[in-house]
Amino acid sequence: MLKSVPVAAKKPKLAFFSxxxxxxxxxxxxxxxxxxxxxxxxxxxxxxREAMSLRSDDYDIAFVEGSISKKEEIxxxxxxxxxxxxxxxxxxxxxxxxxxxxxxxxxMEEVKKAVYGKDARHKPMDTIPARPIDSIVRVDHYIxxxxxxxxxxxxxxxxxxxxxTPDVPNHPVCVDCKMAGNICVFEKGxxxxxxxxxxxxxxxxxxxxxxxxxxxxPVDDPNMNAHGETLERYGLTADGILKxxxxxxxxxIYKTGxxxxxxxxxxxxxxxxxxx
Amino acid sequence: xxxxxxxxxxxxxxxSHGINVNxxxxxxxxxxxxxxxxxxxxxxxxxxxxxxxxxxxxxxxGRRYDEAHHIMSRICGICAVSHTSAxxxxxxxxxxxxxxxxxxxxxxxxxxxxxLQSHMLHLYFLVLPDFFGEGSxxxxxxxxxxxxxxxxxxxNLANEICAVVGGRHVHPISLVPGGVTHxxxxxxLEKLRDRLAGSFKQLDRTxxxxxxxxxxxxxxxxxxxxxxxxxxxxxxxxxxxxxxxxSIRPETYAKKIKExxxxxxxxxxxxxxRGTFMVGALARVNNNYSRLAPSAKKAAGRLGLKPLxxxxxxxxxxxxxxxxxxxxxxxxxxxALLLTGPKPEGIGKPKGFGTGIGLVEAPRGxxxxxxxxxxDGLVEKANCIIPTAQNLRSxxxxxxxxxxxxxxxxxxxxxxxxxTLVRAYDPxxxxxxxxxxxxxx
Ligand code: SF4
Ligand code: SF4
Ligand code: SF4
Numbered sequence: 001m002l003k004s005v006p007v008a009a010k011k012p013k014l015a016f017f018s019x020x021x022x023x024x025x026x027x028x029x030x031x032x033x034x035x036x037x038x039x040x041x042x043x044x045x046x047x048x049r050e051a052m053s054l055r056s057d058d059y060d061i062a063f064v065e066g067s068i069s070k071k072e073e074i075x076x077x078x079x080x081x082x083x084x085x086x087x088x089x090x091x092x093x094x095x096x097x098x099x100x101x102x103x104x105x106x107x108m109e110e111v112k113k114a115v116y117g118k119d120a121r122h123k124p125m126d127t128i129p130a131r132p133i134d135s136i137v138r139v140d141h142y143i144x145x146x147x148x149x150x151x152x153x154x155x156x157x158x159x160x161x162x163x164x165t166p167d168v169p170n171h172p173v174c175v176d177c178k179m180a181g182n183i184c185v186f187e188k189g190x191x192x193x194x195x196x197x198x199x200x201x202x203x204x205x206x207x208x209x210x211x212x213x214x215x216x217x218p219v220d221d222p223n224m225n226a227h228g229e230t231l232e233r234y235g236l237t238a239d240g241i242l243k244x245x246x247x248x249x250x251x252x253i254y255k256t257g258x259x260x261x262x263x264x265x266x267x268x269x270x271x272x273x274x275x276x
Numbered sequence: 277x278x279x280x281x282x283x284x285x286x287x288x289x290x291x292s293h294g295i296n297v298n299x300x301x302x303x304x305x306x307x308x309x310x311x312x313x314x315x316x317x318x319x320x321x322x323x324x325x326x327x328x329x330x331x332x333x334x335x336x337x338g339r340r341y342d343e344a345h346h347i348m349s350r351i352c353g354i355c356a357v358s359h360t361s362a363x364x365x366x367x368x369x370x371x372x373x374x375x376x377x378x379x380x381x382x383x384x385x386x387x388x389x390x391x392l393q394s395h396m397l398h399l400y401f402l403v404l405p406d407f408f409g410e411g412s413x414x415x416x417x418x419x420x421x422x423x424x425x426x427x428x429x430x431x432n433l434a435n436e437i438c439a440v441v442g443g444r445h446v447h448p449i450s451l452v453p454g455g456v457t458h459x460x461x462x463x464x465l466e467k468l469r470d471r472l473a474g475s476f477k478q479l480d481r482t483x484x485x486x487x488x489x490x491x492x493x494x495x496x497x498x499x500x501x502x503x504x505x506x507x508x509x510x511x512x513x514x515x516x517x518x519x520x521x522x523s524i525r526p527e528t529y530a531k532k533i534k535e536x537x538x539x540x541x542x543x544x545x546x547x548x549x550r551g552t553f554m555v556g557a558l559a560r561v562n563n564n565y566s567r568l569a570p571s572a573k574k575a576a577g578r579l580g581l582k583p584l585x586x587x588x589x590x591x592x593x594x595x596x597x598x599x600x601x602x603x604x605x606x607x608x609x610x611x612a613l614l615l616t617g618p619k620p621e622g623i624g625k626p627k628g629f630g631t632g633i634g635l636v637e638a639p640r641g642x643x644x645x646x647x648x649x650x651x652d653g654l655v656e657k658a659n660c661i662i663p664t665a666q667n668l669r670s671x672x673x674x675x676x677x678x679x680x681x682x683x684x685x686x687x688x689x690x691x692x693x694x695x696t697l698v699r700a701y702d703p704x705x706x707x708x709x710x711x712x713x714x715x716x717x
């Protein structure tokens with residue numbers, strides 16, 4: 001897919017765009033304080049609204065953060081796709097729809113009313129159910145996570161500069177978790193979506209005392225690639241876990257606009273806590 | 277040093293301008309400024325918020341109490357610790373959950389880290405390029421290498437505090453209802469403390485740098501609202517307080533601060549019965565001046581900031597003062613943590629349900645979360661009042677007073693001045709919609 005992109009040739013131009021999100025993934029990029037001086041030797045950053053006044057339509061790689069949740073954003077995203085040689089989805093909002101899709105559980109009119117009260121009627125709001133960017137345009141590469149990690153952003157950029165295709169991990173978080181030397185939270189009576197979630201974060205949430213919330217989205221083909229050992233030991237199924245954790249799986253689960261609880265989580269998982 | 281208001285008022289009288297700043301850059305989020313001047317009078321002035329609303333209040337509905345802080349942290353990447361903290365305080369107050377002294381220290385330490393990180397980002401990445409007539413910090417990394425490196429270093433240290441406590445720079449992991457799930461190692465804390473102690477030198481130089489730039493003269497009577505604590509400077513603790521000399525009970529905050537929808541903005545506006553008010557670093561310094569740590573008080577003296585300072589351009593200076601304070605406070609917290617451990621501990625359990633309020637001072641001002649939790653531990657209702665939304669009306673008001681005083685300048689300068697004023701507020705538009713382009717039409 002990326003073969004046709006000759007970015008390694010000259011100093012490539014990077015652009016950063018932000019749709020519906022918390023801008024935390026752009027912030028992670030800005031947090032590369034030590035690497036920043038080196039990066040700007042190798043690339044030209046031509047769009048970074050959070051940190052720059054400059055704006056340009058001439059760029060090679062577009063990093064797109066945020067979900068699409070307005071009609072107007074669809075137009076902007078299509079223009080970005082046209083201008084860029086490579087489009088990278090930066091973070092969960094952009095790559096899977098992320099947390100934003102939680103609002104899709106309710107009809108839009110009700111959602112508007114919940115926030116704006118009786119003024120909602122007067123708000124000609126251009127708002128549509130939240131969705132990932134690949135539901136609108138072709139995406140060349142995904143950097144997962146809410147937020148993305150600095151390391152994965154840097155290694156992706158490095159691969160592009162070398163004209164290579166960056167890696168996307170497709171093993172479950174449990175593998176990272178074992179490597180980090182963590183005790184499985186199922187043993188403490190908690191539940192965790194790690195067995196079916198795409199790794200690459202070193203299972204940092206478990207290391208810091210919580211569970212995996214599934215922010216990096218499911219592995220490709222969870223029924224094939226889930227962490228069988230953990231599933232087996234605790235009598236779980238990949239589908240069961242996926243259903244019980246809809247925090248980050250919202251686009252897939254709520255795409256149909258069905259109300260919450262239409263096929264609620266299995267009781268065994270639902271009763272379990274998120275923290276010790 | 278101060279800018280003289282137009283002496284050529286007559287000249288300005290005849291000016292007509294259409295100013296349009298589309299997507300104001302170097303602020304957090306998306307917004308436009310529209311100003312229409314006909315014959316020296318403002319016909320139209322709007323701060324349009326074009327950010328898409330995120331509908332967090334709706335996103336929370338029906339979710340479990342122990343997911344709420346995780347979801348609400350995603351309102352804003354920059355002030356994630358603040359949203360997490362306000363959310364946790366609301367949940368804990370609704371459910372009668374208590375937290376340990378160590379957990380409290382860790383939360384407050386992360387809070388200092390976030391305040392520093394947010395202020396450094398604003399001062400070095402967003403404000404400083406204005407002073408050098410540049411569009412970003414990038415050219416400064418070449419032309420003023422040491423200065424840019426200093427800013428990056430200070431921001432990096434601030435991020436490190438959040439990472440040591442919370443597990444990463446953005447969206448803390450370990451802060452949960454009932455406490456903190458991770459105890460940092462002693463050597464991590466010791467290293468942080470040493471780096472913080474060494475950072476006063478850079479803070480001094482930062483202060484020197486910013487005090488060398490002229491501050492536009494712009495005074496306007498205004499009400500400042502921030503928290504005020506019984507003890508210490510209000511970041512994590514405290515009750516709402518107004519510079520017009522009254523305190524506001526947390527339970528009535530949402531009533532006193534009236535939020536209302538306006539047609540041109542996805543973010544709501546807010547007012548008190550007295551009208552426009554301002555929140556943020558300047559409000560905090562004004563309302564908590566006597567509580568500043570010694571180094572911060574000295575910094576205030578050097579910057580010439582005494583309460584009550586009513587010039588919004590001084591907000592940048594107030595942030596520098598707070599950086600001194602947060603650094604001293606963080607060192608104090610680390611020292612206290614090292615005395616007893618820190619050791620791994622359990623977390624507090626829910627004892628009931630009901631409604632709860634969480635108030636904190638986010639970097640940009642007072643942040644209010646309120647939830648109703650059912651007996652099944654689900655969030656039934658949520659309401660948030662976000663700092664930038666509280667400031668939007670004040671920004672518009674200030675523009676209305678400020679722009680007429682600079683109408684004699686070329687359009688380009690007016691645009692720059694307008695952007696600088698808006699930027700001094702450090703608005704965070706992604707938060708406020710739950711900002712910016714200047715448009716002159
Ligand atoms: S993926 Fe998470 S951190 Fe990144 S922009 Fe979306 S909400 Fe923020
Ligand atoms: S289920 Fe969760 S805690 Fe257990 S090994 Fe997998 S990622 Fe780690
Ligand atoms: S552990 Fe899970 S929730 Fe945490 S960063 Fe990794 S994938 Fe995301």
